Amino acid sequence: MPELFTIELHHGGEISYDMYVGGKVTYIDNCDKDLMSLPVIDDMVEALGYSEGFMNYYYKIPNMDLYNGLKPIQSDSDVQSMCNFVPNCKTCRVQIED
Secondary structure, three states: OOOEEEEEEEEOOEEEOOEEEOOEEEEEEEEEHHHOOHHHHHHHHHHOOOOOOOOEEEEEOOOOOHHHHEEEEOOHHHHHHHHOOOOOOOEEEEEEEO
């Protein structure tokens, strides 16, 4: 049985100290923990209309604020670190900045 979770994707804004300012939030349901990778996140971002280019991705550690709990996603290893919080946390918050 796959471990499914939701990605709460914040996009179109910017990170300012301990909050994400502006932008939108899109929820992507039924993400499979075992199939997540950096290219999968790239595909999600592209599906939202962002062209390929340099984008910074971050995930937030559950129960921490943005200032202390925001971690960069730069590799599949980082994506797996984010997924380690599943199934205890069924929603993973991801933020993008261009």
